[in-house]
Amino acid sequence: MRLIIRYFFRTLRLILTPFMLIGEKFSTPESVARAPEEQARVDRACENLALYQFSACPFCIKVRKEMARLGLNIETRDAQHNEKHREALATGGGRVKVPCLLIRDDNGSEQWLYESDDIRAWLQQQFEPAAG
Structure with missing residues (x-):
C-alpha cells in the first residue's frame, strides 16, 4: 500500500510540475525600478546570498516571485537534483528543507533562513525601495 501511495504522489508531481512552472512564468510580477547605481549596490549585496x-x-515559487518583484539577482541552487547543493544544505542548514536562504556576512559568518514567509520578510526589509 505504501508503494502505491508513493507512486501516486510521484505521478501527481510529474503531472502538476509543468503547470506550476508555467503559472509562475505568467504570474511573476514586474521588477521595481531603481537607479542604476542603486541597482548595482543591490546586486553587490545579493552576491552574499543563495537560495536553496x-x-x-x-x-x-513564492520566494522566487518576491525576488523578481524586488529585482534581486540571487543565485538559486537546486537542492532536489544537485547532490552537492543538497549536501551543503544538510550540512550548513542542518536539514534538507526548502526554501532556504543562505546569508553570508562580510566577515564570513553564515545564517540559514528557512520558511518562505520569513525569507520574503527578510528580503523586503533589506531591499524594498523607499516609498516616495
Missing part, C-alpha cells in the same frame, strides 16, 4: 530550492515547490 526545488523548482516546482510552491513555497520556493
Whole structure:
C-alpha cells in the first residue's frame, strides 16, 4: 500500500510540475525600478546570498516571485537534483528543507533562513525601495 501511495504522489508531481512552472512564468510580477547605481549596490549585496530550492515547490515559487518583484539577482541552487547543493544544505542548514536562504556576512559568518514567509520578510526589509 505504501508503494502505491508513493507512486501516486510521484505521478501527481510529474503531472502538476509543468503547470506550476508555467503559472509562475505568467504570474511573476514586474521588477521595481531603481537607479542604476542603486541597482548595482543591490546586486553587490545579493552576491552574499543563495537560495536553496526545488523548482516546482510552491513555497520556493513564492520566494522566487518576491525576488523578481524586488529585482534581486540571487543565485538559486537546486537542492532536489544537485547532490552537492543538497549536501551543503544538510550540512550548513542542518536539514534538507526548502526554501532556504543562505546569508553570508562580510566577515564570513553564515545564517540559514528557512520558511518562505520569513525569507520574503527578510528580503523586503533589506531591499524594498523607499516609498516616495
